[in-house]
Each structure stands twice: as structure tokens, then as C-alpha cells.
Amino acid sequence: MLKKYTIRDIAEMAGVSKGTVDRVLHNRGKVSEIAFKKVSKILDEIDFKPNLIAKNLKNNKIYHICVLLPDPKMDSYWDPCLKGIDDVIKELGAFGINIDTFFFDPTSTKSFLNKNLMVQKIKPDAVLLVPLFFKEAIVAIEGYNELGIMVSTFNNHIESAVVKSFIGQNLFQSGRIAAKLLHSIMKGGDIAIIHIDEKYKNAIHMQEKEQGFKSYYKELAHFGHEIHVSNLKNTDFNKSIAIFLLKHPNIKGIFVTTSKGFHVADYIQNNINKNIALVCYDLLVENITYLKNGTIDFLIHQNPKQQTYLGLKCLVEYFLFDKEVPSQLLLPIDIINSENATPFMRD
Amino acid sequence: MLKKYTIRDIAEMAGVSKGTVDRVLHNRGKVSEIAFKKVSKILDEIDFKPNLIAKNLKNNKIYHICVLLPDPKMDSYWDPCLKGIDDVIKELGAFGINIDTFFFDPTSTKSFLNKNLMVQKIKPDAVLLVPLFFKEAIVAIEGYNELGIMVSTFNNHIESAVVKSFIGQNLFQSGRIAAKLLHSIMKGGDIAIIHIDEKYKNAIHMQEKEQGFKSYYKELAHFGHEIHVSNLKNTDFNKSIAIFLLKHPNIKGIFVTTSKGFHVADYIQNNINKNIALVCYDLLVENITYLKNGTIDFLIHQNPKQQTYLGLKCLVEYFLFDKEVPSQLLLPIDIINSENATPFMRD
DNA sequence: TCGCACAATGTGTTCGAGCACATTTTTATT
DNA sequence: AATAAAAATGTGCTCGAACACATTGTGCGA
Structure with missing residues (x-):
């Protein structure tokens, strides 16, 4: 098998012209039943695939x-x-x-x-x-x-x-993965889901992740965690997260549903002594920095x-x-x- | 921009024939310095890319x-x-x-x-x-x-x-990843690296992973783990692993360097009461089963x-x-x- | 049986790059 | 200046599919 079959080859085999083969291939009609059958049979037999290169040569549109x-x-x-x-x-x-x-x-x-x-x-x-x-x-x-x-x-x-x-x-699944990760590295304590909201609304995004995350913990047999959800803004971030963490002092793991996890990592590194597990999204350079130094435990890559x-x-x-x-x-x-x-x- | 530049376009612009353009493009020589410069200039200007489709049309080799x-x-x-x-x-x-x-x-x-x-x-x-x-x-x-x-x-x-x-x-890196995973889910105790050797020798494979794994733990500041390495065979597997685990009763985490982790998972599930962290390789159906039921914690996908x-x-x-x-x-x-x-x- | 539709089939050109070959221009030699 | 040799340049065909167009074949009515 050194050469590909061409329309011309098929025409020869069927004893017709390439025009007829072409009409059969594209169902353009004007073909007698006998010719149609002859050509179809051969097409089936050799599993003909028209040469994609030639096919697109004429089409010199950009x-x-x-x-x-x-x-x-x-x-x-x-x-x-x-x-x-x-x-x-x-x-x-x-x-x-x-x-x-x-x-x-x-x-x-x-x-x-x-x-x-x-x-x-x-x-x-x-x-x-x-x-x-x-x-x-x-x-x-x-x-x-x-x-x-x-x-x-x-x-x-x-x-x-x-x-x-x-x-x-699949953002729901993505939330479940985050939950599993957090669960596998946490040694007890409460959990926080933090949405760091930009001015724009990608609320659906964040909600699907939250649903997935929660669904994982719901299925756990010994569900000893409490899950706190918070919607923080970029502005005045440190103040808001301080208040939030003060209100829930037993939080030992945090899931950030957006790529802004480094803000949380930054706060934890500078203000918290105890170990808090942290799972966030996306390979921003800021996030990777905190991943390398251990403040962020896992990142989920949305690619x-x-x-x-x-x-x-x-x-x-x-x-x-x-x-x-x-x-x-x-x-x-x-x-x-x-x-x-x-x-x-x-x- | 509705049409692509062709060799003929360039020839026209340069006031030469397409043959000359072709010779310039492929450095086939036989071109005067003047013509070469004229054509080169235009080629540079329009960043000409020959039509790949046409280029390969002649080459109807399989x-x-x-x-x-x-x-x-x-x-x-x-x-x-x-x-x-x-x-x-x-x-x-x-x-x-x-x-x-x-x-x-x-x-x-x-x-x-x-x-x-x-x-x-x-x-x-x-x-x-x-x-x-x-x-x-x-x-x-x-x-x-x-x-x-x-x-x-x-x-x-x-x-x-x-x-x-x-x-x-990168198998060395792969070993490091496994180490990091194991480290992040373990709560102290010793570690085992288990090579499950097939009859064939992919020893280099397994060694690189082992090196990477160990290198991670070497860099840890508080290195309180002991790492035991074992080379187990597929035959009489349960017996050998039983002996190995009996000899090192403090093992709390195992890294299996081949896709045969499910053998270890099987043994652990049926014979061990305490929780042993398990990181293995590859998405075999057997491995996935133990991953889903929690006996295997992480799999590394070699894709x-x-x-x-x-x-x-x-x-x-x-x-x-x-x-x-x-x-x-x-x-x-x-x-x-x-x-x-x-x-x-x-x- | 001729002529006229119209269906069926065949032919030829196009696309762009590549390359062999034909043709023209330049250079070297007497 | 004439001629051959060499260098430069141009021309034309190829690849395979697609489609417009040309040609052949068939059937039917007068």
C-alpha cells in the first residue's frame, strides 16, 4: 500500500468517469441506478476517504x-x-x-x-x-x-x-475535588468556603463549585465539620476576613472558589499562627508563590x-x-x- | 484580507516569475543578486507562509x-x-x-x-x-x-x-510529587517505598521515582520519618508484604512506584486495621476501585x-x-x- | 424514422507549490 | 564581433477533488 486511492482509481475500477464517482460521493444526482450501485459497492469495499489536502486546495479562503x-x-x-x-x-x-x-x-x-x-x-x-x-x-x-x-x-x-x-x-465536580483534597489533609476543625467576589458577577461559577464542595461533605459518614460560607470583597479584604475568622475561630480549612486565593494566603501567613489548610484555584504567579512556601496546599488548575x-x-x-x-x-x-x-x- | 498570498502574487510584486520566487524560497541558487534582494524584501514584508495544503498535494505517499x-x-x-x-x-x-x-x-x-x-x-x-x-x-x-x-x-x-x-x-519529579502528597496527608509515622517488580526489569523507572521521593523528604526541615524500601514480587505477594509490615510496625504511609498498587491496597483493606496513607500510580480499574473506596488516597497518572x-x-x-x-x-x-x-x- | 428533450456520463479547468525543462540573458574566449 | 558556455529566468505540467461545461445516450411523440 504505497499510494492512496483516488477518485480516478475508483472511476477506473467501476468503469465510469471520475465525474460519476464525484456525483455518487456527493449525492448530486444525475446518476443511473446501475452506475450508482457499481460505484457505491467499490466505495464501501475500500473504505474510501477523499484526500483532505486536495479537498481544501481549491478553497483558498482565509x-x-x-x-x-x-x-x-x-x-x-x-x-x-x-x-x-x-x-x-x-x-x-x-x-x-x-x-x-x-x-x-x-x-x-x-x-x-x-x-x-x-x-x-x-x-x-x-x-x-x-x-x-x-x-x-x-x-x-x-x-x-x-x-x-x-x-x-x-x-x-x-x-x-x-x-x-x-x-x-465541570465546576460541580471541581468543588467535590476541592472538598476531597481539603478533607484528606485536615485534622478536624471547621471549614470555610470563601468567594472572593470581583465587581463582576460570576456568581454561577462560584455557586456550582460551592454546591459540589458541600455535596462531598454531605455524603461523608462521620460529618463532624461545620461549613461557613463567606462572600468577601477585594476592597478592605484584610478587615473582612479578620472579622470572619474571628467569628469562626475553629476554622481549620479554607476553600477559595476563585483565583484570588493568594489574598487569603497572604492574610493567613501574616496574621495566623495555627495551621490552616488552603485549597484555591488557578496557577497565578501569586498563588504559586504561596503554594511553594506551603501556605496554599493545593491549587485546582482550570487550564x-x-x-x-x-x-x-x-x-x-x-x-x-x-x-x-x-x-x-x-x-x-x-x-x-x-x-x-x-x-x-x-x- | 480575503485571500492568501501565493507564490504567484509575490512573483508579480517583485516583477519576476514564480520560478525565481521558488528558487529564493528554497535557496536553490541560480538567482541574481538583484532578483534575490527584490524577492527577499517582499517575503520579509508580508511574512509569507507557503500554503501547506498545496505543498503536500503532490506528495501522495502513504x-x-x-x-x-x-x-x-x-x-x-x-x-x-x-x-x-x-x-x-x-x-x-x-x-x-x-x-x-x-x-x-x-x-x-x-x-x-x-x-x-x-x-x-x-x-x-x-x-x-x-x-x-x-x-x-x-x-x-x-x-x-x-x-x-x-x-x-x-x-x-x-x-x-x-x-x-x-x-x-519526569520520573524524579513524579517521585517528589508523590512524597509531597504523602506528606500532606500523613499524621506522622514511618514511610515505605514499595517496588512491585514484574518479571521484566524496569528498574531505572522505579529508581528515579525513589530518588525523587527521597529528595523531597531530605529537604524537609523537621525530618521525623524513617523511609523503608522494599522490593516485592507479584508471586507470594501477601506473604512478603505481611513480613515487611511486621518488621516495620510504625509504617503509616506507602508509596508504590508501579501500577500494581492495588495489590497493596487489597492487603491493607483485608488485613490492617489502622489507617495507612497510600499513593500509587496509574488509572487501572483495580486502582480506581481502591481509590473510590478510600484505601488508595492518590494516584499519579502517567497518561x-x-x-x-x-x-x-x-x-x-x-x-x-x-x-x-x-x-x-x-x-x-x-x-x-x-x-x-x-x-x-x-x- | 426523425427530432427533441432530458437524463446520464465524460472532459477539462481550477486551486498553490514544486520541480523539470525550455528559453533568454550574460559572460568568457577566440 | 562571433560563438560557445554558463548563468539567470520563465514556462508548463503534476498532485486530487470539485465543479462547470461538453458530449453522449435514451425515450418518446409526431
């Missing part, structure tokens, strides 16, 4: 995809996404892909809507976006739909029939880079190679400890 | 790659590899790739050598193999080299100049599927798209707990 995400300068959680975009460009750019990236202010719904309008004006073939604001995202997605622009989402899930694809994680990479890659391969786009892609949830966060292994 | 790994029927650790191979075929098969898989008996060096000879007779373009037996692998690789067959390896590292690529994990997938993909993309093959690809080391092993997320 597909245009826009990516819309929160500004990494305002929240470094999003930083790795840029690397993911870059990787796709490096890997598939030579196939004729044009990718533009847009940032919105994660504290401003107006900015989100504005940037979406900008993208809509450009009229790309598809857009990959983070639907951070539920209500506004629905509006934006409707707009894309009317313009015939395909929409994929990542990081935040949103219920919408016109969204072609979602790449993210924003991989989310972006896969989201884009699915779109590109859909356009280039007619690959079907999975409606949902749930990434594995990575557990990171101090020995596991080396930069050459994670992004 | 590349043939053989994969050689231990028989999954004899050691289910290798099972996921088949899925990895399958994924590559699904993803890139239509580009003209022919992949054949061969199994050898992981307990027999003779089988390993035999299968390698079989592959060499076939003369594929490349082979991706698990160099389980150090000495024999060197011989086999030499054979491939003489035949001009490219060799990539995965899972087991081997020092050889003619091996094009290795995909695997054999991903190793196979990436190893193959690198080779395929090298042949198809001239991508360079990384000489070493170290996969992230995944930490798995009971909440993290759901089959839809891991392979």
Missing part, C-alpha cells in the same frame, strides 16, 4: 475567527489564553486562518457589549468568547446568530441553542490556556476539514501541589 | 508508522495506548497515514527482539516504541537506524543519539494514552507538514483523587 475575552491586564487569570491562541496560530496559521483577539473590561458589562458590537462589525466566520455576563451574553449571541456568525464559548457555560460549542470544566486552544482548534478544524464541533468539551480538572507547578510542565 | 508496545492483555496499563493510536488515525488518517500496532510480551526480551525484527522487515517510515528492555532496545534501535527507519520512544527513556524523540514524564497520541502525532506531522519533532516531550504529571477519576474526563 477563515476569520475572533476571540473575545477579559483583559489579561486586569485579571492575570486570562494571561495563558494568549499563549493558547498563539499556539493555534503557529500550528494552523499556514492553512489560512486569521485570528483577531479582543479584550473587554471584566468589570464592565458595557465594555463587553461594545467589544461584541465591534466584532460583529468585522463579521468574522466565527467568534470564540467568554460569556462572563449572562444577560448581556445572550443578547450578543443573538446578534451573532442573526449575522450568521458561528459562536463558541469557553470558561463560562451559558445555556443557548445557538452556541455551537462550549469548552470548560484557561487549554480551553482557549481547544476552542479555537475545534473551530479551525471545522472550517478547514469539516470536522464536527463537539457541543461540549469538559477538560480534566488538574490538581496541583508544590511539586507539580513547574512552569515547563504547566502553562 | 506514510507508514509502526507502534510497538507491551501487550495490553498482559498488563492493562497499556490499554489506553490503543485509544491514543485510534485517535490519531481518526484525526489524521485521511491525510494518508498507515499505522500498524505490534505487541510484545513484557516479560520476555526475546519477544521484544522478535517483534522488532518483524517491524524491521516491514520497513515502515518510522517506529514508535516502548524501550522496555534497555540492552535489547539499544540493539533494536541500531537496527532501525541502519535501515533508515526513524525511531521515537515513549514511556521509558533511553539514552541514544539515534532516537529522534522521547515522550514521557499512557496521551504519550502514545503525542508520540504518533509528532511523527505524522513531521512527515506531512515538515513540523520539527521535539527531542523530548515531558507531559504534566496528573494527580488523581477519588473525585477526579471519572472516566469521561480521563482516559
Whole structure:
């Protein structure tokens, strides 16, 4: 087997012309029943796969995809996404892909809507976006739909029939993992779930994690823990957490549902003497620092880079190679400890 | 930007023919200095990337790659590899790739050598193999080299100049991660490192993990643990481990360096009353069972599927798209707990 | 049986890069 | 200056699928 079968080969075998084979392949009609059967039989026998390279040669269009995400300068959680975009460009750019990236202010719904309008004006073939604001995202997605622009989402899930694809994680499960981790390193005491709320509302995100976390402890046979939930703000953080911990002095383990765990770690390191177990999210440099020095015990990696990479890659391969786009892609949830966060292994 | 630049576009812009542009692109010589400069300038300006699709259209060769790994029927650790191979075929098969898989008996060096000879007779373009037996692998690789067959390896590292690529994990680091995990869940007591040796010798594998594990504990400030190392055999396992644990009654944590941790878990569950922390390797169904019921605390995922997938993909993309093959690809080391092993997320 | 639809089938061109070969221009030698 | 040799440049075909268009075949009514 040194050569692939071509349409011409099949035509010869069936004793027809390549035009007829082509018509059979694409159901374009105008084929007699006899010819159809002859060709179909051979196609089945050899399991013919048309050469993808030749198939796309004629199609010398440049597909245009826009990516819309929160500004990494305002929240470094999003930083790795840029690397993911870059990787796709490096890997598939030579196939004729044009990718533009847009940032919105994660504290401003107006900015989100504005940037979406900008993208809509450009009229790309598809857009990959983070639907951070539920209500506004629905509006934006409707707009894309009317313009015939395909929409994929990542990081935040949103219920919408016109969204072609979602790449993210199972946040409920993610909460359960955090609970298991905390449970395995705690030696008794109470537990805190801390949501560090940014100005923007990713409440659903945080709630799903909380639900998962609680569900794990509910299933425990000897449930001797009390779970306290707190919603702290970035501003005046140290004061609020001090009050919270004073109110619940028996807390021995904390689960932070956002990437802002380093604030808690910072407070604990400087103000608390006893050992408090700490499980947080995301590989920000600040978090890794506290992971390495032992203040944070585990980080859960949401892998924003991989989310972006896969989201884009699915779109590109859909356009280039007619690959079907999975409606949902749930990434594995990575557990990171101090020995596991080396930069050459994670992004 | 609706159309890509082509060689013909550049030729027009530079006022030469596409033949000249082609010669500049490939440094084929026979170009005057003036023409070379004109063309180079334009190439730089527009950052020209030749259309990969057209580039490979002529090359209608079917590349043939053989994969050689231990028989999954004899050691289910290798099972996921088949899925990895399958994924590559699904993803890139239509580009003209022919992949054949061969199994050898992981307990027999003779089988390993035999299968390698079989592959060499076939003369594929490349082979991706698990160099389980150090000495024999060197011989086999030499054979491939003489035949001009490219060799990539995965899972087991081997020092050889003619091996094009290795995909695997940093085992030393992997040992450190295990140590950190064990340390974070243990409440004092001694530690055991247990190598469950198969008949075959993957001693280097296990030793690197042991080194890493010990290095973590060496760095600890208050090193109050004693570490006992044991080499147990599969046969008469329960007896040997009973003796070992009797000799060291203070053991409170065990690190198993192979995928055979379930044997230890089985013994502990049925014979030991006190709580022993257990960190092992690999997502075998047996291991996952003990992970879910709490006997095993953590599994470290060596991701054999991903190793196979990436190893193959690198080779395929090298042949198809001239991508360079990384000489070493170290996969992230995944930490798995009971909440993290759901089959839809891991392979 | 001719002629006319229309169905069935075949042919030829396109896409972009690569390369063999044809053609033109330049240089060296007498 | 004439001519050959060498260097530079241009032309045209190839790869496989897709599709427009050309050609052949069939059936039916007059």
C-alpha cells in the first residue's frame, strides 16, 4: 500500500468517469441506478476517504475567527489564553486562518457589549468568547446568530441553542475535588468556603463549585465539620476576613472558589499562627508563590490556556476539514501541589 | 484580507516569475543578486507562509508508522495506548497515514527482539516504541537506524543519539510529587517505598521515582520519618508484604512506584486495621476501585494514552507538514483523587 | 424514422507549490 | 564581433477533488 486511492482509481475500477464517482460521493444526482450501485459497492469495499489536502486546495479562503475575552491586564487569570491562541496560530496559521483577539473590561458589562458590537462589525466566520455576563451574553449571541456568525464559548457555560460549542470544566465536580483534597489533609476543625467576589458577577461559577464542595461533605459518614460560607470583597479584604475568622475561630480549612486565593494566603501567613489548610484555584504567579512556601496546599488548575486552544482548534478544524464541533468539551480538572507547578510542565 | 498570498502574487510584486520566487524560497541558487534582494524584501514584508495544503498535494505517499508496545492483555496499563493510536488515525488518517500496532510480551526480551525484527522487515517510515528492555532496545534501535527507519520512544527513556524523540514524564519529579502528597496527608509515622517488580526489569523507572521521593523528604526541615524500601514480587505477594509490615510496625504511609498498587491496597483493606496513607500510580480499574473506596488516597497518572497520541502525532506531522519533532516531550504529571477519576474526563 | 428533450456520463479547468525543462540573458574566449 | 558556455529566468505540467461545461445516450411523440 504505497499510494492512496483516488477518485480516478475508483472511476477506473467501476468503469465510469471520475465525474460519476464525484456525483455518487456527493449525492448530486444525475446518476443511473446501475452506475450508482457499481460505484457505491467499490466505495464501501475500500473504505474510501477523499484526500483532505486536495479537498481544501481549491478553497483558498482565509477563515476569520475572533476571540473575545477579559483583559489579561486586569485579571492575570486570562494571561495563558494568549499563549493558547498563539499556539493555534503557529500550528494552523499556514492553512489560512486569521485570528483577531479582543479584550473587554471584566468589570464592565458595557465594555463587553461594545467589544461584541465591534466584532460583529468585522463579521468574522466565527467568534470564540467568554460569556462572563449572562444577560448581556445572550443578547450578543443573538446578534451573532442573526449575522450568521458561528459562536463558541469557553470558561463560562451559558445555556443557548445557538452556541455551537462550549469548552470548560465541570465546576460541580471541581468543588467535590476541592472538598476531597481539603478533607484528606485536615485534622478536624471547621471549614470555610470563601468567594472572593470581583465587581463582576460570576456568581454561577462560584455557586456550582460551592454546591459540589458541600455535596462531598454531605455524603461523608462521620460529618463532624461545620461549613461557613463567606462572600468577601477585594476592597478592605484584610478587615473582612479578620472579622470572619474571628467569628469562626475553629476554622481549620479554607476553600477559595476563585483565583484570588493568594489574598487569603497572604492574610493567613501574616496574621495566623495555627495551621490552616488552603485549597484555591488557578496557577497565578501569586498563588504559586504561596503554594511553594506551603501556605496554599493545593491549587485546582482550570487550564484557561487549554480551553482557549481547544476552542479555537475545534473551530479551525471545522472550517478547514469539516470536522464536527463537539457541543461540549469538559477538560480534566488538574490538581496541583508544590511539586507539580513547574512552569515547563504547566502553562 | 480575503485571500492568501501565493507564490504567484509575490512573483508579480517583485516583477519576476514564480520560478525565481521558488528558487529564493528554497535557496536553490541560480538567482541574481538583484532578483534575490527584490524577492527577499517582499517575503520579509508580508511574512509569507507557503500554503501547506498545496505543498503536500503532490506528495501522495502513504506514510507508514509502526507502534510497538507491551501487550495490553498482559498488563492493562497499556490499554489506553490503543485509544491514543485510534485517535490519531481518526484525526489524521485521511491525510494518508498507515499505522500498524505490534505487541510484545513484557516479560520476555526475546519477544521484544522478535517483534522488532518483524517491524524491521516491514520497513515502515518510522517506529514508535516502548524501550522496555534497555540492552535489547539499544540493539533494536541500531537496527532501525541502519535501515533508515526513524525511531521515537515513549514511556521509558533511553539514552541514544539515534532516537529522534522521547515522550514521557519526569520520573524524579513524579517521585517528589508523590512524597509531597504523602506528606500532606500523613499524621506522622514511618514511610515505605514499595517496588512491585514484574518479571521484566524496569528498574531505572522505579529508581528515579525513589530518588525523587527521597529528595523531597531530605529537604524537609523537621525530618521525623524513617523511609523503608522494599522490593516485592507479584508471586507470594501477601506473604512478603505481611513480613515487611511486621518488621516495620510504625509504617503509616506507602508509596508504590508501579501500577500494581492495588495489590497493596487489597492487603491493607483485608488485613490492617489502622489507617495507612497510600499513593500509587496509574488509572487501572483495580486502582480506581481502591481509590473510590478510600484505601488508595492518590494516584499519579502517567497518561499512557496521551504519550502514545503525542508520540504518533509528532511523527505524522513531521512527515506531512515538515513540523520539527521535539527531542523530548515531558507531559504534566496528573494527580488523581477519588473525585477526579471519572472516566469521561480521563482516559 | 426523425427530432427533441432530458437524463446520464465524460472532459477539462481550477486551486498553490514544486520541480523539470525550455528559453533568454550574460559572460568568457577566440 | 562571433560563438560557445554558463548563468539567470520563465514556462508548463503534476498532485486530487470539485465543479462547470461538453458530449453522449435514451425515450418518446409526431
